[in-house]
Amino acid sequence: GAVVSQHPSWVICKSGTSVKIECRSLDFQATTMFWYRQFPKQSLMLMATSNEGSKATYEQGVEKDKFLINHASLTLSTLTVTSAHPEDSSFYICRWGHTNTEAFFGQGTRLTVV
Amino acid sequence: KQEVTQIPAALSVPEGENLVLNCSFTDSAIYNLQWFRQDPGKGLTSLLLIQSSQREQTSGRLNASLDKSSGRSTLYIAASQPGDSATYLCAVHNTDKLIFGTGTRLQVFP
Numbered sequence: 001g002a003v004v005s006q007h008p009s010w011v012i013c014k015s016g017t018s019v020k021i022e023c024r025s026l027d028f029q030a031t032t033m034f035w036y037r038q039f040p041k042q043s044l045m046l047m048a049t050s051n052e053g054s055k056a057t058y059e060q061g062v063e064k065d066k067f068l069i070n071h072a073s074l075t076l077s078t079l080t081v082t083s084a085h086p087e088d089s090s091f092y093i094c095r096w097g098h099t100n101t102e103a104f105f106g107q108g109t110r111l112t113v114v
Numbered sequence: 115k116q117e118v119t120q121i122p123a124a125l126s127v128p129e130g131e132n133l134v135l136n137c138s139f140t141d142s143a144i145y146n147l148q149w150f151r152q153d154p155g156k157g158l159t160s161l162l163l164i165q166s167s168q169r170e171q172t173s174g175r176l177n178a179s180l181d182k183s184s185g186r187s188t189l190y191i192a193a194s195q196p197g198d199s200a201t202y203l204c205a206v207h208n209t210d211k212l213i214f215g216t217g218t219r220l221q222v223f224p
Contacts, residue, residue: 006157034212042216043203043214043215043216043217044158044203044205044214045214046211046212046213049210049211091155093157093158095212102146102148102160102163103148103160103205103207103212104160105150105157105158105160106157107156107157108155108156108157108158110155
């Protein structure tokens with residue numbers, strides 16, 4: 001399967017600071033990628049869909065000004081959690097691929113805001 | 115709105131047992147269904163992908179079936195091993211989104 005690299009794997013930050021998570025596909029290119037988050041003992045919930053070169057589409061209830069997505073190229077996307085608060089503590093994971101083909105995920109980032 | 119449910123939520127079995135994990139979805143208009151494995155604090159590992167036109171897929175000790183009309187899929191794990199302990203997630207591709215089930219936490223003890 002495809003290789004997707006996500007960094008960092010875990011991060012602890014102070015409340016009010018911003019955190020950037022990077023997601024890179026290593027062996028293929030795709031115009032579309034997705035960001036999910038997973039709260040403890042819950043399933044993955046889609047946060048946003050982004051296409052290279054255009055603005056991301058956010059799911060209902062996800063603040064676009066808080067979760068900034070930069071889809072820089074066909075192989076790189078970043079998610080920045082701005083002014084993080086403890087309720088943003090979660091597991092964030094990226095997914096590359098076209099909408100209805102096999103999905104490949106990054107390793108995930110465990111964010112803890114203290 | 116597509117909803118995906120997995121039963122059981124948790125399962126604990128002795129090594130060697132054959133297992134069946136269930137996944138159901140409310141909207142049968144799907145492109146495909148994918149089963150994943152997630153280890154604690156880790157990302158997702160794709161196990162099997164079944165296209166909407168297919169009935170089943172097999173990989174090693176894993177076999178997944180799909181009955182699109184009834185909105186069901188099962189993941190069969192043969193001769194379970196302690197290394198199979200993880201959370202198993204099913205997900206359906208519905209229009210342009212991948213919708214995840216609630217997961218089944220599996221523990222296989224020696």
